[in-house]
Amino acid sequence: MLKKYVVLMLSFLTSCGVLAAAPDTSDPYAMMKQVSDQTFARLKAEQANIRQDPNSLKVVVEQELMPYVNEQYAALKLLGSNLKGAKREDVQAFIVAFRAYLVTNYAQVLTQYSDQQIIFGPKPTIEPTDRISSIDVDIVNSGAPNIRLQFKLRKEKSGAWKAYDMIAEGISLLSSKQSEWSGKIRQEGILAVAAELQTLSEQPIKFESATK
Numbered sequence: 001m002l003k004k005y006v007v008l009m010l011s012f013l014t015s016c017g018v019l020a021a022a023p024d025t026s027d028p029y030a031m032m033k034q035v036s037d038q039t040f041a042r043l044k045a046e047q048a049n050i051r052q053d054p055n056s057l058k059v060v061v062e063q064e065l066m067p068y069v070n071e072q073y074a075a076l077k078l079l080g081s082n083l084k085g086a087k088r089e090d091v092q093a094f095i096v097a098f099r100a101y102l103v104t105n106y107a108q109v110l111t112q113y114s115d116q117q118i119i120f121g122p123k124p125t126i127e128p129t130d131r132i133s134s135i136d137v138d139i140v141n142s143g144a145p146n147i148r149l150q151f152k153l154r155k156e157k158s159g160a161w162k163a164y165d166m167i168a169e170g171i172s173l174l175s176s177k178q179s180e181w182s183g184k185i186r187q188e189g190i191l192a193v194a195a196e197l198q199t200l201s202e203q204p205i206k207f208e209s210a211t212k
Contacts, residue, residue, distance in 0.1 A: 100201035
């Protein structure tokens with residue numbers, strides 16, 4: 001389920017033109033567009049190296065995408081009620097492992113990316129006191145219905161906006177992973193799930209054609 005949502009997210013984040021300016025994190029709408037521009041430009045420029053060393057996609061994800069993802073907020077929301085009574089060091093270990101897990105998943109999905117057309121919804125009106133915002137986009141697939149996505153972003157104390165969730169086909173990425181992992185966290189503990197996520201994050205990146 002995560003792979004399905006991530007491929008939609010990365011299709012969006014890697015779909016536009018080329019823009020040299022640093023992403024404007026004070027404006028979530030502009031930020032999402034600028035991140036997509038820069039990521040796509042880098043993928044195009046580094047295709048030869050990526051084909052030779054697919055693991056280099058993790059570097060692309062680290063440098064181009066993760067600075068604009070609030071993995072800590074996402075991880076804490078995912079843990080939800082499991083935070084009650086949890087040790088701070090266990091929670092921190094989960095956040096670190098969850099971040100590494102996201103990097104590997106995003107990098108793996110980038111091996112499947114094709115240049116879909118992206119249509120942004122209207123720019124949302126954001127009041128100075130707003131801490132949460134949503135950005136709607138349509139992914140246009142030739143010969144198939146459009147896919148409607150909604151990205152959730154949160155404003156940090158610094159004033160910078162970062163993405164923390166995506167809703168696709170009415171299903172929240174965070175909610176789906178919370179449902180998948182919450183039982184195991186309750187039964188085996190936060191560290192057990194963190195260890196599993198860390199192991200998954202260490203898997204090498206492979207192009208599908210190379211595994212057939």
